[in-house]
Amino acid sequence: MTTRCGFVALVGSPNAGKSTLLNRIAGAKLSIVSPKAQTTRFRTLGIVVRNNAQIILVDLPGIFKPRRRLDRAMVNAAWTGSQDADLTLLLIDAKAGLRDDVREIIGKLAGSGKRVWLVLNKTDLVGAEELLPLTKDVSSLISVEYVFMLSARSGDGVDDLMDHLARELPEGPYLYPEDDLTDLPDRLLAAELVREQIFMQTHEEIPYQATVETESFKERPDGSVRVEVTIYVSRPGHKAILIGEGGHKIKSIGARARMELQGLLERTCHLFLNVKERAGWDEEKARLRAIGLEE
Ligand SMILES: Nc1nc2c(ncn2[C@@H]2O[C@H](COP(=O)(O)OP(=O)(O)OP(=O)(O)O)[C@@H](O)[C@H]2O)c(=O)[nH]1
Numbered sequence: 001m002t003t004r005c006g007f008v009a010l011v012g013s014p015n016a017g018k019s020t021l022l023n024r025i026a027g028a029k030l031s032i033v034s035p036k037a038q039t040t041r042f043r044t045l046g047i048v049v050r051n052n053a054q055i056i057l058v059d060l061p062g063i064f065k066p067r068r069r070l071d072r073a074m075v076n077a078a079w080t081g082s083q084d085a086d087l088t089l090l091l092i093d094a095k096a097g098l099r100d101d102v103r104e105i106i107g108k109l110a111g112s113g114k115r116v117w118l119v120l121n122k123t124d125l126v127g128a129e130e131l132l133p134l135t136k137d138v139s140s141l142i143s144v145e146y147v148f149m150l151s152a153r154s155g156d157g158v159d160d161l162m163d164h165l166a167r168e169l170p171e172g173p174y175l176y177p178e179d180d181l182t183d184l185p186d187r188l189l190a191a192e193l194v195r196e197q198i199f200m201q202t203h204e205e206i207p208y209q210a211t212v213e214t215e216s217f218k219e220r221p222d223g224s225v226r227v228e229v230t231i232y233v234s235r236p237g238h239k240a241i242l243i244g245e246g247g248h249k250i251k252s253i254g255a256r257a258r259m260e261l262q263g264l265l266e267r268t269c270h271l272f273l274n275v276k277e278r279a280g281w282d283e284e285k286a287r288l289r290a291i292g293l294e295e
């Protein structure tokens with residue numbers, strides 16, 4: 001029996017819906033999602049087998065103009081992820097259209113010589129009549145092998161993309177055991193779920209000025225896990241906001257993250273959050289390495 005296997009990179013602007021699509025295809029929440037831009041900070045794999053093909057999706061940070069060391073490491077991870085993949089899915093938010101930042105990404109992708117498939121996402125938000133002109137505009141800037149129009153949120157059109165991937169990936173043996181779903185370790189997952197709640201429950205620069213690390217992750221004899229997580233913030237004012245009056249904000253972040261973690265690990269979790277001020281963490285190599293970002 002011939003099998004196929006390959007890496008498929010998700011490339012696009014922040015907020016295009018890359019992580020939502022990864023989760024939809026994998027059928028599990030592997031990568032955190034929020035309405036805010038620049039949610040994803042590092043590469044996460046979503047692995048799925050379909051029609052004798054192992055599709056290894058690579059969720060990546062969105063591409064934007066970097067200012068901090070953290071930003072540079074994120075954008076660098078995105079381009080490296082695309083370079084290393086067999087195929088790149090160029091994801092565009094159809095509602096936002098062909099913005100300047102999208103044009104810039106297309107320009108760079110076009111020069112990379114990689115196989116590119118165009119994916120217009122969020123079709124639930126736009127009329128069908130807007131999709132054709134957008135496809136034409138993109139096609140005038142870059143040559144793409146296929147065009148898909150889908151909604152990662154509703155799942156509409158996603159099966160067709162998966163069928164094409166299963167058919168078109170290079171022939172070869174599976175690179176991961178058949179029931180592997182991701183390469184994300186549980187301790188990183190715990191930190192990410194806390195960070196997701198920071199993105200959901202705080203505003204303005206706070207989510208961007210926070211990083212989350214799991215300090216300890218211990219299985220207990222009763223089958224539950226005890227997880228200690230540190231949230232680093234850059235400023236004293238941010239610490240106060242994250243904790244909230246009477247600790248209500250941090251409690252709410254912890255409660256929600258714990259629920260999500262329990263759902264994914266399918267066991268009882270005891271989650272302890274600690275907020276520390278650490279000015280300049282976003283320029284610190286060790287903090288970036290802790291979330292798997294190397295320059
Ligand atoms: N209406 C609609 N919303 C979507 C769709 N796909 C994603 N979204 C929403 O768009 C927002 C961003 O989604 P993400 O999956 O986090 O986007 P991303 O491309 O991973 O963003 P970064 O990690 O910041 O690069 C979230 O609020 C999603 O719920 C879609 O098909 N339709």
Ligand SMILES: [Mg+2]
Nearest residue numbers: 018019039040
């Ligand atoms: Mg993302």
